[in-house]
Amino acid sequence: MRKTLTAIAIAAMLAMGSFSVASSFAMQKDKDKKKSEEKEMKSDDKMKSDDKMKEGKSSKKKTLYTRLGGKKAITAVVDEFINVVGADNRINKFFADTVANPARLQALKDNLVAQICSATGGRCKYKGKDMKTSHKGMGITDADFTALVEDLVKALDKFNVPEAEKTELLTILGSLKGDIVGQ
């Protein structure tokens, strides 16, 4: 009888032991499954963001400055713009003194590049005069302003700047009209 009781007790202990081993094994398996699911989700997210980057659709939208091609591209557009303005009989009289003086011409170009760079999100600081001060007493009309914008469009088109970027830039510069016309 005693032997039987001992045997039952031992059998019960063994059963409990194997139950707890089995349950901790199952819990560990559960944890591993969760971990690998988390890993999969993370790599899924990474793949999605990699795809977006490849398509140029990163959630962080590129600045207009970057989309225009940065400082080098803006400098090329400004150089061409000044050439077009110089050849435009509607408004080139305004720039006669500037064109005749290479240092003054270079300063105007540098100011324009810095102004466009800074206004489009580039890391430049415009150090020139504000628009009201720099155009004071020039008597610039609506028509003069429109002619200059048309010349800028010609320069942008020469470098095949896409329609969206062109419109964005012209909108930014167009907002300065009130400080330039009729000063």
Ligand code: HEM
């Ligand atoms: C959105 C349009 C315009 C912008 C962004 C602009 C920008 C500038 C800038 C940055 C300067 C140099 C300021 C400085 O010296 O500190 C400047 C000067 C000047 N701008 Fe404009 N401007 C615009 C329209 C016009 C128009 C329509 C005219 C005439 C038709 C004009 C004629 C001049 C002249 C003659 C100077 C002086 C150049 C010199 O210093 O020799 N601008 N402008």
